Amino acid sequence: MSTLKIARRYAKAILETAVERKIADEVAKDMEYFGQVGDSSKDLRAMLRSPIIDVSVKKQVVRDIFSAKLNPLTLDFMMLILDKGRGHLWREIVMEYGAMLDDVKNIERIRVTSAVDLADPERGQLEKTLAHRLNKTVIATYDVDPTILGGAVVRVGDEVLDGSLRHQLRCAERETGQRVTLSPNMNKLSRNHNDV
Numbered sequence: 001m002s003t004l005k006i007a008r009r010y011a012k013a014i015l016e017t018a019v020e021r022k023i024a025d026e027v028a029k030d031m032e033y034f035g036q037v038g039d040s041s042k043d044l045r046a047m048l049r050s051p052i053i054d055v056s057v058k059k060q061v062v063r064d065i066f067s068a069k070l071n072p073l074t075l076d077f078m079m080l081i082l083d084k085g086r087g088h089l090w091r092e093i094v095m096e097y098g099a100m101l102d103d104v105k106n107i108e109r110i111r112v113t114s115a116v117d118l119a120d121p122e123r124g125q126l127e128k129t130l131a132h133r134l135n136k137t138v139i140a141t142y143d144v145d146p147t148i149l150g151g152a153v154v155r156v157g158d159e160v161l162d163g164s165l166r167h168q169l170r171c172a173e174r175e176t177g178q179r180v181t182l183s184p185n186m187n188k189l190s191r192n193h194n195d196v
Contacts (some may be wrong), residue, residue: 006086007095008096010086011093011096014077014097015100023071023073027071028101030071030074031074031094031097033069034070034074034078034094035090035094038094044061044065047061048082048087055082058087059079059082059083081093106136107137108136108137108139108157109139109141110139110141111141111143112126112140112142112143112153112155113148113154114144114148115145115147115148115151115164116146117142117144123140123142126140126152127140148166149166150164150165151164151168153167
């Protein structure tokens with residue numbers, strides 16, 4: 001069975017229990033915290049992945065670090081993962097849990113890249129439009145990348161909606177067979193006929 005399938009099974013198991021107990025959001029925060037600590041600690045990652053370190057030692061380390069900070073369900077779940085020899089999958093399980101919880105809550109996380117920082121009204125309108133089209137609550141992350149020249153690139157799951165000026169220029173080049181560039185003065189489009 002693939003690593004992703006195994007991670008999904010474990011994530012689904014804890015999510016179902018957390019939803020049943022009405023603590024899914026609390027467990028999500030725990031998972032995020034566990035993931036952040038794991039990401040920032042090379043030693044913890046190495047210990048969790050090590051086939052040499054005894055499970056009882058791993059469990060004690062996890063208890064020592066997290067018992068005061070995690071919900072008992074989350075801590076018990078971490079112990080189960082270690083007992084089953086799946087400590088090396090902790091990051092994948094954390095990610096799958098978050099994705100599954102988003103599905104349960106009808107949330108779509110998107111990433112928007114624009115040439116300039118979008119103002120709050122523009123962000124609000126974009127999120128409202130996408131929420132309507134996707135029929136989901138949208139949570140957006142924004143990046144600025146001046147190389148896209150204008151417009152925006154929106155990533156929704158595995159889809160990329162490229163409304164950037166850079167993309168439009170490339171499409172125009174393909175259609176015309178001519179190089180299309182922005183004129184340095186007045187930002188007008190110009191065609192360089194020598195590049196045919």
